[in-house]
Amino acid sequence: MNHSLILPILIPMFAGSLLLLGAGLSQRFKRCVSLLATLLLLPLSGYLLWLADQGVLQVYAAGNWAAPFGIILLLDRLSALLLLVTAVLGSFALLYAVRGDDERGQSFHALFQFQLMGINGAFLTGDLFNLFVFFEILLIASYSLLLHGGGADRVRAGLHYVVLNLVGSAFFLLAVGVLYGITGTLNMADMAIRVAAAGPDDAALLGAAGLLLLVVFGLKAAFLPLYFWLPKAYASATAPVAALFAVMTKVGLYSIIRVYTLIFGDDAGTLANMANDWLWPIALLTLTLGVIGALAAGSLHGLLAYLVVVSVGTLLAGVAIGTEQALAAALFYLVHSTWVAGGLFLLADLIARQRGVKHSLLIQGPALQNPHILGSLFFFGAIAVAGLPPLSGFFGKLLLLRSLDPGLEALLLWPVVLVGSLLTVIALSRAGSTLFWRVGVSQLDSAELDYGRLFACLGLLSLSLLLVFCAAPLLSYVEATASQLHDLALYRQIIESGALP
């Protein structure tokens, strides 16, 4: 048994606890501990990615209880990829935060670590109830992080976010309860076997529970009827928190991919791939409404929050198509959209700091102190997020469009994605011209550009370029991921071999 599997959960947990215990210690010490723990996740998740790429499923049985009886952690290519995405995003967000944003409220670093622990745990667990527990850990940390910095706007957005997610948790428990009541197991691989073997009498209840889960994950992933909390929450969060939240919607998406390829996947009889029929129209509508929201947004932060919704729609389309190529394309796009969205949220804060009371509102404001640096970064980020060549967003969208053969689906997806990209470009160029060109003559001299912050923002955005240069290895990795997800026999072996590796 490889103990490194549980380290992405243990490191943030111990770091977070240490930071809570040492709450009275100096800010410098807390920053060091937090940075050390987060940066440690980078080599660790790199190693786990290498381990997962060997093609063998890594299973860690907590307490050495064999698979269907105890809780297992499961590392496959998908979870390893998402762990790396989270570690990279978390490191840059924290690098940004230690330049001063962490002092705007209490216990920022402890909460940040617990947030990372919850996210990593959700990606690693192989048990449905354990997934619920990690969801709650990441949620309660995110509630507090969202309120970090205080102010009426954050409290307003936070209250909606908290109440909605509490209702979501109730639905999650109902769905898990029904699934357990029928299949008698909580282990996802075991549940997949039981669902495949379930009689026709149980199919209706299992289907209802499965769709309840879709509602819960949809609330986290923020797709169409359930995304209304997102723009306000993301737009009002502090910059490093908003950047970290770029991966939160991906937790919902990860859960959708996991549950609907494994439990309700190809083998589930009458319930096979039942989510796809729902996800397809939802994906297209989410994309459309996200773009409309982006066009209508009154502030740069609001615009970026709607672009997160757009990326959710694009990703869901890839998941809903259901083929391996489309899933691989969606995963490629997922890596790109998480990092670039995070970088843009950091950039929006850098811009807003130089505009005083106008903040990031898209109205005429004072001239920026560093229009060239920030303007070029904005130009770069806008190209990346809109999906124009030569940056990574273009490749993600191209792969997605090419994964469809000509037919009705392509007829629907192509115009929505392409017109959506065009409108995104329009929204971003309108925002950019207002922020950088429609400015007054006077500058605010209060805001100095902090090079630490600039480095974090630049680092995250330039990953888009890195993704272009490393497109070939990443693409072969995500293609292997997609085919591994559809190779259900591999997951069955966890239960059928019954024992530990």
Place this chain on the structure above:
Amino acid sequence: MEAIFAATLGILTASGVYLLLRARTFPVVLGLTLISYAVNLFLFAMGRLQTGVVTVIGEGAVYADPLPQALVLTAIVIGFAMTAFVVVLALRSVGETQTDHVDGQEPAQ
């Protein structure tokens, strides 16, 4: 017993949803609490309703499933923490926005 149990769940959930839709923070918190009671009872019932049986396999022909009880305990602990958090947040919201409406402002008349 099933009928009484089901009716209890139904009434709890219906009351919870009604309170949740009142859009004032205190009724909303109460509504969330009622819903979480209903969910906990529901989880408990997923181990099947039996009275007077042991939770040990092999002691008798029928046994009560202990796992849902463990799940309910976990859910209660988490629900308790979340309720405490949302109460504090609701108080903070009243302090910051001077209203107990969940939107942070009084609806237009």
